[in-house]
Each structure stands twice: as C-alpha cells, then as structure tokens.
Amino acid sequence: MSLSKQHEMHKRRFSRNLGLGLVLAGFVALVFGLTIAKVSNEDFAIPAAEEAN
Secondary structure, eight states: OOSSOOOHHHHHHHHHHHHHHHHHHHHHHHHHHHHHHHHTSTTOOOOOOOOOO
C-alpha cells in the first residue's frame, strides 16, 4: 500500500526531465558521431612536433 497518491506536479516534472534527458542524449550522440566521422577521415593526421633548428 502506498503512502499517498503521486501528485500531478511530479508527473509533469518527470515528463519534462525525460524530454530534457532525451535532448541531452541526442546532443551527446551528435557530438560522438561527428568525432568518429572526423577521426575516421583519411585526411586526419596528428600534427608532428616541429624541430627547432
């Protein structure tokens, strides 16, 4: 038996938090995808240290 019925405010807050979580997860996936695309590009090379002459 639950102590009390869940208030309507908590339902709205959960919905808002779920939406924000999905937006953040999409942003992380976008940044990850762009990073993988840049690293897997054939032109990608780590810059060599310049020699001091």
